[in-house]
Amino acid sequence: MHDLPHLSVTNGAMEGGAVNNIILLADSYKVTHHRQYPPGTTSIYSYFESRGGRFPYTVFFGLQYILKRWLQGPVLTKEMIQEAKELIKVHMRDRDDIFNEEGWNYILERHGGRLPIRVCAVPEGSVVPTKNVLFTVENTDPMVPWITNFFETIFVQVWYPLTVATNSRIQKQVLHHYLKETHENLDPLPFSLHDFGYRGSTSVESAALGGAAHLVNFQGTDTVAALSLLRKFYHCPMAGFSIPASEHSTITTWGQHGEVDACRNMLESFPEGIVACVSDSYDIWNCCEKIWGEELRDLIIKRGKTGGTLIVRPDSGDPPAVVLKCLEMLGKAFGVTTNKKGFKMLPPYLKVIQGDGISYRMIATILEHLKQHGWSAANVSFGSGGALLQKVNRDTQKCAYKCSHAVINGEGVDVFKQPVTDPGKTSKKGRLSLIHTADGSFSTVREDEADPKLNLLVPVFENGELLRDYTLEEIRKRAELNPQDIDVMKFLSENQA
Known part of the structure; x- marks a missing residue:
């Protein structure tokens, strides 16, 4: 085992568990690549x-965070270079002939620590079919191609917010x-899918990024870290909202015989507005029929007269069957009406939220089951956690930087x-443009074959300066559903895996 007694970490590499030295934002082998390009190479252009x-498209989101968080402004210091030099020497088995000290010193001295690269990208929030260029990167100084x-590693990490934003939009x-099929309007849509994923995320940063990506499409979240990220990096004072809600500990500490008191306490502690109460701590059917439907029925109705709403939350069992039975039992206790589309509705002060096992496929399965039994999706x-923020990886959308x-x-x-063993990994050639075709779809073409005015890739970063600073508001507008969207039900039926 090598140790690093000579390394100082007070200035760069690890502070509070986070890497702050930009030279350490790359896979190990990247530090050797400056010697591997052909002699005379002055420019490298990647996409x-x-x-x-x-999914057949992607919602482009998250590059601005990477640019602002890591690459904007003077980001290189003498201390970082020295620290990286010492670390890489030991990391590469005590070799001191690998680290590109000359190159990094050149960037520090010639560019004042600003990175001589240019990034052009499709505007964030754009919904782009797969197999199209989303952004390009090139060096602006021929001395450092x-x-x-070198920064492929950090750029490729845009795969995560991009994939979560896409996953979330498919669910939308x-x-x-x-x-549209079972309700009179789309008013419930912005709050129909709530982010439950904070605790299941791998880190606070991943929760913030994934949670922010979800908020491109919806306004309901319990991932507080996402709010901070969007405030700081996307100019949104408040991106999402939540409500008072119980968890199992706040119900079960009352004991099984005290469950009704725990539920009453929820209604009385929050006498106005929306509250959600987990109802399966013991017997979800007893809770729906006896506790909500009988013992606390009058209190629920009383709250409803002043605009209060109770959201009943089952949290176990087979989701389609459980949700339907909850609606049937609550409907029997509180009555139902029929909306203009001919589907059953609970009173406006009563709803159900399913937060266990939710994915885009499960949502479709539940809502189809409800529809077949005459209930409106409204x-x-x-609520979704793991399937929203965690059951994705770079291969979900096969993201690559070449x-x-x-x-x-x-x-x-x-x-x-062009690997003979996998044609799917064949990469694009030349400098690239992304254009709208005559039929309104997207196409990636060679830059020299397209009118520059039609190129959807716009400069967003150059030589350490951010050139475009998108707000969440404009990103949301770009990502909105539109008539050109894929037929999501056809997509589900054709992609059963």
Whole structure:
């Protein structure tokens, strides 16, 4: 085991568990790549895309966070270079001939610690079919062509917010479909899917990023970290909202015989507005029929007269069957009406939220089950945690960052990979543009084959300066559902896995 007695971490590498030295934002092998390009290389141009994957499109989101958090302004110091040099030497088995000290010193001295790269990207919130370029990166100083792909590691991490935003939007399409079929309006849609994923995330930062991506599409969340991220990096004072809600500990500490008192306490402690109460601590059916439907019925109705709403939350069992039975039991106790679409509605002061086992497929299964039994989708909202923020990875949308062009000895050279064992990994060639075609779809073409005015990739970052600073409000507008969207029910039926 090597130790690092000579390394100082007071200034850069690890503070409070977070890497703060930009030279350490790359995979280990990246520190050797400055020696591996052909002699005379002065420019490396790379692009990022979703090569396909689970969903047929992506909602582009999260690059601005990466640019602001890591790359904006003077981000390199002498101390960082020294620290990285010492760490890399030991990390590479005591070799001191690998670290690119000359290159990093050049950036510090010539550019004042600002990174000489240019990033062009599709505007955040754009909904783009897979297999299209989403952003490009190139060096702006011919002395440091290696820098383009040195930062591949941190750039590729946009896969996570992009994938969560896409996953969330697909669920929004499912909810939209069933509300249109079974309800008189789309008013419930912004709060139909609530983010329950904070505790299941791998870190506070991942929760913040994933939670922020969900808030591109919805306004309900319990992931507080996402609110802070969107306030700081996307100019949104308050991106999402929540309500008072119980958990099992706040019910079960009253004991099984005290469950009715625990439920009454929820209603009396929050006499106005919306409250949610977990109702399956012991017997969900008894809770719906006896506690809510009989013992506390008058109190629920009384709260309803002043605008109060109770949201009953089952948290176990088979979701379609449990949600339907809860609605049936609550409907029997409180009465139902029929909306203009011909579907049953609970009184406006009563709803159900299902927060266990929720994914885009489960939402569709539940709502189809309710529809078949005559219930409107407006009676139910959903909470999702693991399936929203965690059951995704870089291969969910097959995200990749590849070099497509270089300048070597003054000559432009198209660059690509074409593995014989996997044609799906064939990469694009040349400098790229993203354009709208005549039919309104997207197409990635060579830059020299497109009118520059039609290129949807816009400069967002150059030489340490942020050139575009998007707000969540405008991102949400771009990501809104529209008539050109895929048929989400056809997508579900054709993709059963």
